[in-house]
Amino acid sequence: MDQNQNQNPTPERIMQYFTGSWATAILSAATTHNVFRAIEGGAWTCDEITNKTGLAPRGAQALLDGLTGLGLLTVKSGKYENTAEASTYLVAGKPTYLGNIVKSAVGSFADWAKYPDAVKTGQPICEFNTDTANHPFWAELVTAIAPLSVPIAQAAAQRLGIAKAGACSWLDVGGGSGVYSAVWLAANPKAQATQLDWSNVNEVAKGFVGGWGVGDRFTTIDGDLTKDDWGTAKYDYVVYSHIAHMYAAATNVSNFKKARQALKAGGTLVINDFVVDNDRAGMPFALLFASNMLIQTNDGTTYRDADYHTWLNEAGFREVNVERTPGPATLIYAR
Ligand SMILES: C[S@@+](CC[C@H](N)C(=O)[O-])C[C@H]1O[C@@H](n2cnc3c(N)ncnc32)[C@H](O)[C@@H]1O
Numbered sequence: 088m089d090q091n092q093n094q095n096p097t098p099e100r101i102m103q104y105f106t107g108s109w110a111t112a113i114l115s116a117a118t119t120h121n122v123f124r125a126i127e128g129g130a131w132t133c134d135e136i137t138n139k140t141g142l143a144p145r146g147a148q149a150l151l152d153g154l155t156g157l158g159l160l161t162v163k164s165g166k167y168e169n170t171a172e173a174s175t176y177l178v179a180g181k182p183t184y185l186g187n188i189v190k191s192a193v194g195s196f197a198d199w200a201k202y203p204d205a206v207k208t209g210q211p212i213c214e215f216n217t218d219t220a221n222h223p224f225w226a227e228l229v230t231a232i233a234p235l236s237v238p239i240a241q242a243a244a245q246r247l248g249i250a251k252a253g254a255c256s257w258l259d260v261g262g263g264s265g266v267y268s269a270v271w272l273a274a275n276p277k278a279q280a281t282q283l284d285w286s287n288v289n290e291v292a293k294g295f296v297g298g299w300g301v302g303d304r305f306t307t308i309d310g311d312l313t314k315d316d317w318g319t320a321k322y323d324y325v326v327y328s329h330i331a332h333m334y335a336a337a338t339n340v341s342n343f344k345k346a347r348q349a350l351k352a353g354g355t356l357v358i359n360d361f362v363v364d365n366d367r368a369g370m371p372f373a374l375l376f377a378s379n380m381l382i383q384t385n386d387g388t389t390y391r392d393a394d395y396h397t398w399l400n401e402a403g404f405r406e407v408n409v410e411r412t413p414g415p416a417t418l419i420y421a422r
Pocket of ligand 1: 233266284329
């Protein structure tokens with residue numbers, strides 16, 4: 088956070104924060120009614136957008152005003168256009184589309200309203216427990232977050248030289264949509280992928296990976312990642328993406344030991360997560376995400392670089408590299 092903000096304070100930022108739920112609802116309405124897709128590629132008046140989307144004229148004007156206030160549309164001479172950001176991330180059908188995450192955020196408003204209780208008790212608010220097998224929450228979430236993971240999976244593939252790694256294999260633990268397998272299998276036609284996840288999520292992954300045309304080299308294991316064995320000296324890589332933040336330190340150490348055992352000699356564990364700086368002063372999104380884990384999980388939070396170093400050393404990894412990505416994610420490579 089910018090400390091200089093406090094030198095000449097104005098109410099602007101605080102007002103943005105207490106209207107944060109308005110922004111989520113405005114974004115959600117725009118994606119629900121496909122407003123960004125209706126506007127994409129042109130400049131349109133409110134009447135024209137009303138006709139394209141079937142919204143009420145009064146509702147459309149409020150929505151367009153809200154989206155302009157949020158900086159997602161521009162308006163010139165009464166005609167609205169998508170900004171580059173809206174065009175990239177909010178037009179349904181594009182591979183980078185984030186609209187499904189926005190909709191799920193609105194669905195969790197009721198839980199967030201009870202956040203003060205969670206802070207007081209240290210207990211989660213959600214009735215759903217992350218350890219519940221085959222919960223529909225996961226199938227919906229993994230589809231919604233897949234577009235966020237595509238560039239991270241591509242960056243990891245590049246860093247590891249997956250395309251030139253020959254007949255390699257990996258285990259993606261809690262692989263969700265199968266996004267890492269899709270991206271890595273597409274990069275390397277000789278590779279084989281295995282994913283361990285709940286059975287309902289594995290069904291989603293088969294569809295997703297199949298959509299990339301590489302489903303014939305994708306195998307799934309239905310099971311519980313905290314309880315099941317991950318194999319011995321079987322894989323060149325183990326992927327652990329957005330899993331660590333769900334668990335307490337001891338569970339992560341236990342999982343990293345299973346990863347070490349599952350890897351062939353010289354194999355690499357790849358971790359992707361929202362990681363905070365060692366003094367917990369930096370990585371703004373990761374700092375906010377700790378509250379999401381407070382309300383959703385029994386023990387989860389966002390961890391520091393130093394935590395990963397400690398746990399990975401304890402699990403037998405000797406070489407650990409922590410690398411920030413341009414987005415809120417951090418990639419960690421351990422050998
Ligand atoms: C936050 S998602 C991450 C998905 C994916 N790795 C990614 O980065 O996009 C967590 C994943 O872990 C899976 N999961 C959670 N608890 C699990 C458990 N006990 N056993 C197996 N899978 C689990 C969920 O089904 C989901 O696919």
